[in-house]
Amino acid sequence: MATESYEAAIKGLNDLLSKKTDLGNVAAEKIKVLTQELKELDSSNNDAVERIKSGFTHFKTEKYLKNDALFSDLAKGQSPKFLVFACSDSRVCPSHILNFQPGEAFVVRNIANMVPPFDQKRHSGVGAAVEYAVVHLKVENIVVIGHSCCGGIKGLMSIEDDAAPTQSDFIENWVKIGAPARNKIKEENQDLSYDDQCNMCEKEAVNVSLGNLLSYPFVRAAVVKNTLAIRGAHYNFVKGTFDLWELDFKTTPAYAFS
């Protein structure tokens, strides 16, 4: 589809070539290369669409149509037992690693699988997901899953200690939620290599998120009532391992001194 900018560019080229006719061959060669590049661009776009289409067709024939009862129940409503926080990293989808089927897990994915503390203005996105899952869907478990080679955690660890805040760096502003983890690792594990520090920070940042979950009153209430369990996890895809641990928070019956 011809557009104004294209028309203007062609006109400019024609004007030039009418003045310098010996450039005609050079121009022809370059235009051939450009045409080929544009063809490839268009076909890679089509490849992407074909990829999604074949994925959906496979899902429809192998899963949806073979599990009629399940999917017609799901069409009416969902009652997942899990709320899962996972990183947006393309390598760590919880449906793969933990084989979650449709309907089993309400999943929030963001950079470095962070749960920020309660803040209705700045962090309404995560807050909305936690509120919906805990209060409306009444999930029984929250799992925050960290992972190896996390770019977000690497970003967190490489923030300079005394750097002035950079408004334009959104990634930095987001991963700073994990700052307590970074500070702890830098203090207690100075002797470790940068990579080892990052690895420890991946797990410690999960703990920060678990603590932040308790800043949501509805989460705290459910945990105290024992209707909600909170776990942290770490998926290491270099070694093929999965670690799981629990946040334990409860009040014991009062002990009377008398």
Place this chain on the structure above:
Amino acid sequence: MILLPPRLSIPNNCDKVKDFEKAQLRIPSSFRRKAANLQTMASGKTPGLTQEANDFTSGENNTDDVFDDMKQRFLAFKKLNYMDNLEHFKKLADAQAPKFLVIACADSRVCPSAVLGFQPGEAFTVRNIANLVPSYESGPTETKAALQFSVNTLEVENILVVGHSRCGGIQALMSMEDEGDSRSFIRNWVIVGKKAKESTKAVASNLHFDHQCQHCEKTSINHSLERLLGYPWIEEKVRNGSLSLHGGYYDFVNCTFEKWTVDYEGSRGGKKEGSGIAVKNRSVW
């Protein structure tokens, strides 16, 4: 051509449990040791926050079952997918090079990996309530961070915003009062989709509420796509052709998937009715 690893087949539960039990007898001792380690790690300590497995009260037996179940799931993934594709996972361990950024809803029924068959390494995925993209000027930072990383660092070639039927978030948006309880997180978030609600009410207020919601679900995708173009680094890449924006709508009642692509040149050409962007290559599967 990308060599796709074999898909993790998700079989009927009963059969697989039997197979897995049989399979356990054949697992070599080295693997059994690893499995034992996983058990220890699962109940092991991590700085300051865990208790010994023995201390669990009887009331928590259910959660133990659930987490035993998780362990079995992970071991199945490891055996059936990871170990068979070690080469592929080693490469992934070094770096990821996904071609897609997918923005989908957190709803348990619409995982893009399941519905669209994305394998590890293919799609950088953001999931939030109602698959909303806030505007560049005034959104929470979590989405912006993901857009910055996926587009500028990973250099994905496609962004796909996927909406779906019976979306609770959109329903909340459509049913909330204009002057409601502003202490609710859900309200503070779904209000990002306010424009979609207004445009739905303008054209579809005579329809049944469920149909209004469906209209809003689709309109909201287009509004999110429009807001994506408000991010300077995204607009630049769309303009020079290295990034394409797509919308998708998954209807799990009828099992159809509708997909369309943003026509950037057409969008700049003139204001289109409703959402402000022009689309092309619409198809339904």
